[in-house]
Amino acid sequence: MEKSDIIVVSRDRGEKGNYVKPFIKGLQYTLGNFFKKPITVQYPDQKTCRSERWRGLHKLNVDEKGELKCVACGLCAAVCPSQAITIVAREEIGGTRHPETFEINELRCIFCGFCQEACPKGAISLTKVYEYVDYSREDFVFDISKLRTTGEKWNC
Amino acid sequence: MNDLFFIPIIKMFVIFGVCLFFITYTTWLERKALGHFQLRYGPMRVGYHGLLQPIADGIKNFFKEEVVPDNADRAVFLLAPIISISLAVMLLAVIPFGAPITILGKKVDLYLANPSIGILFILGFATIGSYGTILGGWSSGNKYGYMGGLRASAMIISYELSMAFAVLSIIMVTGSFSLVDMVGAQQHVWNILREPVAFLVFLISGIAELNRTPFDMPEAESELCCGYNIEYSSMKFSLFFLAEYTHLFVFAALVTTLFLGGWHGPILPGVVWFFLKTFTIIFLCIWIRATIPRLRYDKVMKLEWKFLLPVALANVIATGVVMALFG
Numbered sequence: 001m002e003k004s005d006i007i008v009v010s011r012d013r014g015e016k017g018n019y020v021k022p023f024i025k026g027l028q029y030t031l032g033n034f035f036k037k038p039i040t041v042q043y044p045d046q047k048t049c050r051s052e053r054w055r056g057l058h059k060l061n062v063d064e065k066g067e068l069k070c071v072a073c074g075l076c077a078a079v080c081p082s083q084a085i086t087i088v089a090r091e092e093i094g095g096t097r098h099p100e101t102f103e104i105n106e107l108r109c110i111f112c113g114f115c116q117e118a119c120p121k122g123a124i125s126l127t128k129v130y131e132y133v134d135y136s137r138e139d140f141v142f143d144i145s146k147l148r149t150t151g152e153k154w155n156c
Numbered sequence: 157m158n159d160l161f162f163i164p165i166i167k168m169f170v171i172f173g174v175c176l177f178f179i180t181y182t183t184w185l186e187r188k189a190l191g192h193f194q195l196r197y198g199p200m201r202v203g204y205h206g207l208l209q210p211i212a213d214g215i216k217n218f219f220k221e222e223v224v225p226d227n228a229d230r231a232v233f234l235l236a237p238i239i240s241i242s243l244a245v246m247l248l249a250v251i252p253f254g255a256p257i258t259i260l261g262k263k264v265d266l267y268l269a270n271p272s273i274g275i276l277f278i279l280g281f282a283t284i285g286s287y288g289t290i291l292g293g294w295s296s297g298n299k300y301g302y303m304g305g306l307r308a309s310a311m312i313i314s315y316e317l318s319m320a321f322a323v324l325s326i327i328m329v330t331g332s333f334s335l336v337d338m339v340g341a342q343q344h345v346w347n348i349l350r351e352p353v354a355f356l357v358f359l360i361s362g363i364a365e366l367n368r369t370p371f372d373m374p375e376a377e378s379e380l381c382c383g384y385n386i387e388y389s390s391m392k393f394s395l396f397f398l399a400e401y402t403h404l405f406v407f408a409a410l411v412t413t414l415f416l417g418g419w420h421g422p423i424l425p426g427v428v429w430f431f432l433k434t435f436t437i438i439f440l441c442i443w444i445r446a447t448i449p450r451l452r453y454d455k456v457m458k459l460e461w462k463f464l465l466p467v468a469l470a471n472v473i474a475t476g477v478v479m480a481l482f483g
Contacts, residue, residue, distance in 0.1 A: 040195070
């Protein structure tokens, strides 16, 4: 039989049967991982850092005297795309305006941050609080007293 | 009276207690090591680094509802986990854990029994133990379980052969079926140096026999959604689980006994060496599990019949020729 008569069925048969090298390579890789520090964040104990621009729960800011900066102009309520903000204004003697009620329905809110942008007084801002749980839907409608203290109990 | 009755009973409690403790913690070791292999932590919440996790799991499984499917073969369904666990635990009886020690002036051997056919006992009972898997899969009236049981029987039939041939070469080298004699024969040279091929064949077929990744055909999660134990719940599932890990422990102990010199080792006492080697093998199994994906079913069979079995046979013949020429 001539040598040219032999039909080569599989040229790289030798490479095909070579399982040992990749096997050992894989074992090396996993063992390398074994001695590395795990990248898992132990969530309730450790938390990853939020960005400075993170849009979390709302907070109503106060001035030096401890009064709300809000003048109840209604711009935030007007700009809010999901209509989550309800404001009732109260005018005091001397022309100063304050919100009688200021409610944000956090379940309706889409956390776009438009209210913060629209506010001329810097009265409303979004905090970095992103984890908030409660028992009923009513609890998610934040009123003034709740909005003043956002982020004090849960801080990041 | 003492020698016949009390000492074996005390030994039984100590050996089974210690071994079952280690086996329970093998589950913890597996989850933990597997986690770290994948850059995770594994169990962390129950106790320090999840150390109480096996106990918590046991308690949880104890209080789960037991479900027997309507179309299950009830008697066999209930019997299968019992077969599995009892035959697995029985294997612990013949494993020599350490050199004889002297307590209160009495020489105590650190094994429960030393039958002259120790290794055959282990091979036989390990195979009968797989009836638990097969019957459990078959009786649960579930197609996945049935497929799992079917695959388990195919795996056992296949890989038992190369395993037995690998053991045969060790028996030839040692000249005895007794596990204690086998350890005694390795005082100076471990069998892994005399029979490296048999070691590899035994390791591979052992992992296959244990139904562990990369050979976990009977419980292929992605194909059979857990295979033979799919219909089992509560403590019955736990028993299957425990039997699996007992088999793993016994397999590691067997590798230690047959190839790694059993309890022999410098400085440290024999028992410590034994468990050290055993857990090294267990770690190796976990390491392999973390590395290699599951093989295709036909490849598993091909590996056995076309590679391992011929290699093991050739190894036996080569051992015989070398022994005839130089022994």
